[in-house]
Amino acid sequence: MLNVNQVSKIYEGKVAYRALTDISFTIEDGEFVGIMGPSGSGKTTLLNLIATIDDPTTGEILIDGRNITRLSKHELAQFRRRELGFVFQDFNLLHTLTVEENIVLPLTLDGKGVKEMKVRAQTIAEKLGITAIMNKRTYEISGGQAQRAAIARAMVHAPKLVLADEPTGNLDSKSAKDVMQMLEKINVEQRATMMLVTHDAVAASYCHRVIFIRDGKLYTEINRGDNRQTFFQKIIDTLSLLGGHGNDVPPVRV
Numbered sequence: 001m002l003n004v005n006q007v008s009k010i011y012e013g014k015v016a017y018r019a020l021t022d023i024s025f026t027i028e029d030g031e032f033v034g035i036m037g038p039s040g041s042g043k044t045t046l047l048n049l050i051a052t053i054d055d056p057t058t059g060e061i062l063i064d065g066r067n068i069t070r071l072s073k074h075e076l077a078q079f080r081r082r083e084l085g086f087v088f089q090d091f092n093l094l095h096t097l098t099v100e101e102n103i104v105l106p107l108t109l110d111g112k113g114v115k116e117m118k119v120r121a122q123t124i125a126e127k128l129g130i131t132a133i134m135n136k137r138t139y140e141i142s143g144g145q146a147q148r149a150a151i152a153r154a155m156v157h158a159p160k161l162v163l164a165d166e167p168t169g170n171l172d173s174k175s176a177k178d179v180m181q182m183l184e185k186i187n188v189e190q191r192a193t194m195m196l197v198t199h200d201a202v203a204a205s206y207c208h209r210v211i212f213i214r215d216g217k218l219y220t221e222i223n224r225g226d227n228r229q230t231f232f233q234k235i236i237d238t239l240s241l242l243g244g245h246g247n248d249v250p251p252v253r254v
């Protein structure tokens with residue numbers, strides 16, 4: 001379980017900037033949660049705090065009761081390597097490596113044997129439908145395939161928590177839909193808890209729940225229920241109440 005408890009973040013600088021104020025929420029094991037809000041509302045800041053890339057100014061973040069803001073350097077490295085998976089907007093694949101080499105990277109860092117790495121890479125690649133491109137370099141594959149490879153890399157060590165920052169941001173709508181269906185499938189099959197920051201209402205409609213933030217504060221949250229189309233509409237309605245820039249609300253329908 002992920003517990004964000006009264007978290008605030010102030011960026012110090014010539015002029016201090018308060019990016020988050022008293023944010024509290026809980027994400028249960030196996031939940032798939034979206035974070036939405038206008039540009040500059042603090043979504044990436046929040047994701048970075050949970051990813052242990054940055055520290056909150058006040059408050060605590062607990063994962064299964066363990067305060068991740070107070071880990072030693074060594075514990076932190078282990079936590080990131082074993083328990084977290086990341087998916088980024090720009091895929092973050094290494095171009096000099098093949099798709100397979102990219103996928104096994106987290107295992108390499110954790111000192112796993114070659115045979116185990118091959119088996120695990122193969123299993124996840126089959127789930128994501130990318131076995132045919134395993135030996136290709138990342139510049140030889142499409143954006144949608146690159147994001148699948150990035151998802152495979154994020155999942156290969158079976159992390160408890162997967163964090164995704166705009167995973168569909170650089171994809172056309174068909175590839176975006178594919179990627180969200182993959183994430184949904186992995187969430188169900190591997191029971192991984194997922195948290196996704198997105199501007200894309202279609203992508204968000206695949207989540208179980210969407211938390212909205214505005215000006216660094218919790219604004220509201222809505223639950224999916226059983227109809228994705230209705231949920232999509234509710235997301236659009238909430239975004240328009242939330243304000244922000246016009247380009248935060250995509251013109252396309254599901």
Ligand SMILES: Nc1ncnc2c1ncn2[C@@H]1O[C@H](COP(=O)(O)OP(=O)(O)OP(=O)(O)O)[C@@H](O)[C@H]1O
Binds near residue numbers: 011019037039041
């Ligand atoms: N390192 C930093 N130093 C100072 N201010 C920062 C820093 N990073 C972010 N901010 C500020 O904090 C606020 C929240 O930024 P953040 O990137 O979390 O927003 P966001 O909701 O992810 O925006 P977007 O949707 O545009 O990516 C913004 O006003 C931003 O300018």
